[in-house]
Amino acid sequence: MERVSTSVMRVLGGNPGMFTLQGTNTYLISPPNLERYPHLLLIDTGQGSAFPIWRRSIAQVLASESARIGKQVHITQCVLTHWHHDHVGGVNELRQLCAEEHAPAGDSEGGKEEKRGEELRIYKYPLSSAPPSEIPSSKDPSLDIETQLLRSANDDQDVGLIHPLHDGQILEVGDSTATDDEMLKLQVLYTPGHTADHIALLIASSPADPAEVGTIFTADAVLGHGTAVFEDLALYMRSLEKMKNAVEEMIVGKRGSETGGGNGQVEQEKRKGLAFPGHGAVIPDARAKIDEYIRHRAMREKEVLDVLAGTSAGQDGKVGGERKAWTPMEIVKVIYENVPESLHEAARRGVLQILQKLEAEGEVETVDEGERWRIIQKHHQQEQTTNDDSAQEPRSTL
Incomplete structure (x- = not known):
């Protein structure tokens, strides 16, 4: 695990030596005041039981952060960027881990199951809501990850486990009693092409570090090395343009207007927003990489x-x-x-x-x-x- 910005911790969820993509990056997003609101948001879950090191790494991060602030830290939100198994394969491990973290000492297994759906919310852009022209013709049942996850549940309490996302939606990380300006906010960008349900996430507000505004989590649309594969090139190209424009608007447009233009806006134009990919190293200049x-x-x-x-x-x-x-x-x-x-x-x-x-x-x-x-x-x-x-x-x- 490494902390790569004020709000972002990166966890590698795979065997670095086994696949060309060198493991799947998953990210833990911290609220502006973790001591007051010890709840994290997780982006993607790696490959699950195929690589147990991922769950151990997540547990170690939670333990380390809990010891640092003197209060138990929990994962209460998880965003799945798309249906591919190396991004959703650890969902059950995450749910089990969260059940153990939330369950009071001495609780029975039944008590853990009862708490599981209450404490963890999992989000994903649903394949079923994508326009028909954007859904691959393949009948591979693995595409229906929502159904798979529901069927893997142990009881009926998990119906509705996956909460649907929509384009432009804002996810908040922070104390629900805090003012709007005190919340870290992630904007959902629907970016099909790699898959029909693919999304990126853009930091739209970061009270702890305003320089993080414009940072983008690109999942598999843009990688830290090499080029990406795609199901539909036309959709993919439109999504690349959408991501580039969103980053520019967040860095130059919004922040430039807040500084009143002039020299302040020139400085914003020079600022390079980070990109956190689904595979590979952190990208220091999101706009340049997307343009590439x-x-x-x-x-x-x-x-x-x-x-x-x-x-x-x-x-x-x-x-x-x-x-x-x-x-x-x-x-x-x-x-x-x-x-x-x-x-x-x-x-x-x-x-x-x-x-x-x-x-x-x-x-x-x-x-x-x-x-x-x-x-x-x-x-x-x-x-x-x-x-x-x-x-x-x-x-x-x-």
């Missing part, structure tokens, strides 16, 4: 269009008088020619997402019963000039 992600995806889209248009090096792009039609893997072998073949299948899935986005935008069409893709609109000359920063990105990045 946007540029990277735009670069990949342009590379696909270049191949289809026959403007890539060594490609004529035509068969007879017609534009050549390409399979996604054929495109991969051009764009990722210097990348190990073991990564080509992952790259193919990304290229397919790009093609589907371009098809929806009227740029390309499918032929040969959907097996191949061909460009429709002329590839404009001005699009052939690659941004210098994008051109410097490593080709191994998918």
Whole structure:
């Protein structure tokens, strides 16, 4: 565990050496006055029983903070950023831990069960409320995490265990009797693309440290290393723009107006908001990293269009008088020619997402019963000039 800002403690919830993503970050959010209101909010729960170290780490943090302030510290709120198992897998462990923390000494197991739903509120953006166009076509039952969590309960008291979130909702961390200005506030940002139910969280108010305003918890939309995967590229791109604009508005717009503009606003524009990702290291400049992600995806889209248009090096792009039609893997072998073949299948899935986005935008069409893709609109000359920063990105990045 490490404290990475006044209000935020980071806990690694996985085996760092076992997966490429190097474990799942979970975060404990502290209220402005923990001594007066010893209740924490947790973001995500890691992978659960697969990695018992996560529960032990959480318990150690609670014990350490309790000893520091001389009062028992509890987790009373938990936000799940999306349905993937490495973010929700520890829900039952969390509930059990909270039951043990809240139960008076000598209570029976029944007493613990009775307290469990009362003391811990778990929040998640529900898949069922996402627009139909934003829900993946996959029938994988693991998508219905709300149903899974309810079925895993031991009694009927847990019906309604998951409290639904909505876009723009404010979650408060602090004493319920405190004034509005004394509460740490997290704003929910609905950011589909990685999954249909994905959210980010933005610190909208932090009385203990105003510099934290504009800090964003990006979950799996933006990572601390590498690039993210996604179910729907078009939605994902809109979500990246939404996150970037939200951070800018919080740092420059709101805080700049509070300082009365002028030099104060210039200072706000220079301030770099942190980003806390679902995997990897803390990101020191959220806006720069999100913008890097946007540029990277735009670069990949342009590379696909270049191949289809026959403007890539060594490609004529035509068969007879017609534009050549390409399979996604054929495109991969051009764009990722210097990348190990073991990564080509992952790259193919990304290229397919790009093609589907371009098809929806009227740029390309499918032929040969959907097996191949061909460009429709002329590839404009001005699009052939690659941004210098994008051109410097490593080709191994998918």
